[in-house]
Amino acid sequence: MKEIWGQWDDEVKQLFYCHYGDLPYLLDVKVNEHLFRALAQYWNSAYSCFTFGKVDLVPTIEEYTTLLHCPKIQVDRIYARPANVPAFSEKLMNITGMSEQWVTTWIKHKGDCKCIPWRNLRDLVLAHPDLKKRVDVFALSIYGLVIFPKALGHVDEAIADLFDRLGKGTSPVPAILAETFRSLNACRRAGEGRFIGYAQLLLSWFHSHF
Template identity: 70%
Template sequence: MTRNSLQELKEIWDQREDEIKQLFYYNYGDLPYLLDIKVDKHLFRALAQFWNLVYSCFTFGKVDLVPTMEEYTTLLRCLKIQLEKAYFRAANVPTFLKKLMSITCMSEQWVVARINLRDLILAHSDTKKRVDIFAMSIYGLVIFPKALGHVDEAVSDLFDWLGKRVTPVPAILAKTFRSLSACRRAGKERFIGCAQLLLAWFYSHFWRVEKVSYRVFSENYSPLKELVVTPRQDDISEEK
C-alpha cells in the first residue's frame, strides 16, 4: 500500500470544504497542521546530538527535557483521545486484508487488486470514510513514516483502535525515542519518526511570550496552529 506524498496531502487538504475539515478536527484533532511544519534539518541534526542514550532524554548542560504523554496529547489536541486507554495488540488480530476492508469499506477484490489512498480520499462515496482514510494517510506518512515509502501494517492496526478512543501517544513516543537512540548510535542514521511533532514540542519550550494571551486558555486554542503561523528564522547553520 504505497503512501501518498506530503505535497499531495497538503493540496488535498487545502481543497477540502470547511464542513469536512471540521469533521476531521473533531475526530482526529490537529493532525493537518503537521503538513505545514517545515522540518529544519540543521536544527534536527543539532538536536539529535543532545539525546542522552543512557537516560532517554535531551540533556542541555544541566537541564534535561523529554516529550511527555501530556505534552504530545496537548499538541495533537484530539478530543476523542483518552489517556487511560492505551493501544495494545490484541491476541486475535484481523489479517491486514480484513483491516483494510474495514477501514476503507471496499470489497476484497478491490483491496487485493490495488490500494490507492489518494483515489479513495477524493472519490469515496462516504464522507466520513474520506476523512478516515485521509487521517490514516497522515499517520502513515508523517506520524509513522517508513523509509521504503510504504504504509506500515502497524499503522492500520493502531488506526483501527483510534475509533475506540484509544490514545496513540505512547506508540508515537516509543517510536520517537527508539529513532533518536538509533540516530545517536549510528551517527548518521535516518530518523524514522514524527520529526514535525518533535520539532513542534521543541519549539513550544522556547517561544518568547511577552504577554500570555487569553486564547491559550480556550478549548479552541491550537498550539500546532500557533506554531505554523509563528515566523521563525530558518537559515541558521547546524553549527550555529
C-alpha cells in the first residue's frame, strides 16, 4: 500500500485527502512491538483508560478526529449499523464500480464472515479506468487492512457497510475507539493477546502526549 501511495501524483493524493483525510501518513508509523506491549500493560479495563501512576489518559473522539485529518467528518454523525443493509456484493459493486459477476467471483468466506482479498482490490487500485474509484478502493483497503484488521490480507464485509456511510459525512471515530477499547480489554484478559485494531493511530496518539 505504501508503494502504491508513493507512486501517485499530487492530483490523485489531493483527491484522496479531500474525501478521506490524511490516512496514508499512518502507513509510515512503525508499530514498535515492545512499546505496544508495555503500553497495553497500563490499560485499566475497569475504567477504560491508561493509568500511569496517578495520571489517567484515554484517547478521545476529538483527538482521534484531529489525528485523522478528515475534513468531511461530522462529529455528531456517529456510525450505527442499521437493521437492514444491502448485501455485501451490492455494496462492493457500488464502491468498486465493477460488475456483479466480478464481485461474486472474488468474494470469499473466512470463518463466519464474507470478505474480499486485498490482491483483487489492489488490481483495481492499479488499473481501474475511473480515478475516483481507484481512490475509493484504496481507502476501503486501508479501512479493511489497517484500521479494522480482521482476516489477514482480506477486507471484511462489515467494513463495506461502514465505508458506505463515510461519503455521507458519518464519523468512523467512535467505531475505531470502540474497537480499540475492546481489543485492549481482550489483551488484558489474555495476558498477552493479539491487539486487533488501529495500532498506528493509537501509537500516534500516545506519542502526541509524550
